[in-house]
Amino acid sequence: MGVIDLRDRSVIELGAGTGLLGIVATLLGARVTITDRAAALEFLESNVQANLPPEIRPRAVVKELTWGKDLGNFSPGAFDFILGADIVYLEETFAELLQTLDYLCSEQTVILLSCRIRYERDHKFLKMLRGRFSVSEVHYDSSKDVHIYKAQRASRKDDF
Known part of the structure; x- marks a missing residue:
């Protein structure tokens, strides 16, 4: 896919779990909002504190986000990147x-x-995603059977 420069970019990680992806994005210079459901926040916050040097911790914020619910706590369209690892299941x-x-x-x-495509339901999600966004597979790791998909809003140029 090439190099992505995350310095000073606004990033949100969905369904962070341990927060590894958000922590790495922060280490690469991004301002990151690391999200998960309420039950995961204490562990997530402790991982962020333990794995980020104190001088860059302010660039990582842990916030609660239950998909489809807490959206009013976030500015619409405010992120350069949305990241998700193994959240399609x-x-x-x-x-x-x-x-x-x-x-x-x-x-x-x-x-x-990034996800594995294991079941018919996973294909269903990709079809749903393609219904709202322009989607392409940018990487496939055959040794781990992991796909990375890039999605963006479909171009509106056809509307004019």
């Missing part, structure tokens, strides 16, 4: 995840999602 969350991506995106936002 519960079919009952797909509509809320798409609603969240739609809310957080501007025309310039780049979404990067």
Whole structure:
């Protein structure tokens, strides 16, 4: 896919779990909002504190985000990048995840999602994603069976 310069870019990680992706993005110079559901926040915050040097910790903020719900706590379209690692697995969350991506995106936002495509439901999510965004596979690691997809708002130039 090439090099992505995250310095001084605004990034949000969805469904962060341990926060590894958000921590790395912060270390690479981004201003990162690392999100997950309420039950994961204490562990997530402790990982951020333990793994970021004190001088750059202010660039990483841990916030609660339940997809499709707490959206009013975030500025719509305020992020340069939306990152998600292994967050496509519960079919009952797909509509809320798409609603969240739609809310957080501007025309310039780049979404990067890494996932395994294991079941028919995973293909269903990709179809749903393609219904709202322009989607391309930018990397595939065959040794781990992990795909990385890039998504952006579909170009509106056809509307004119």
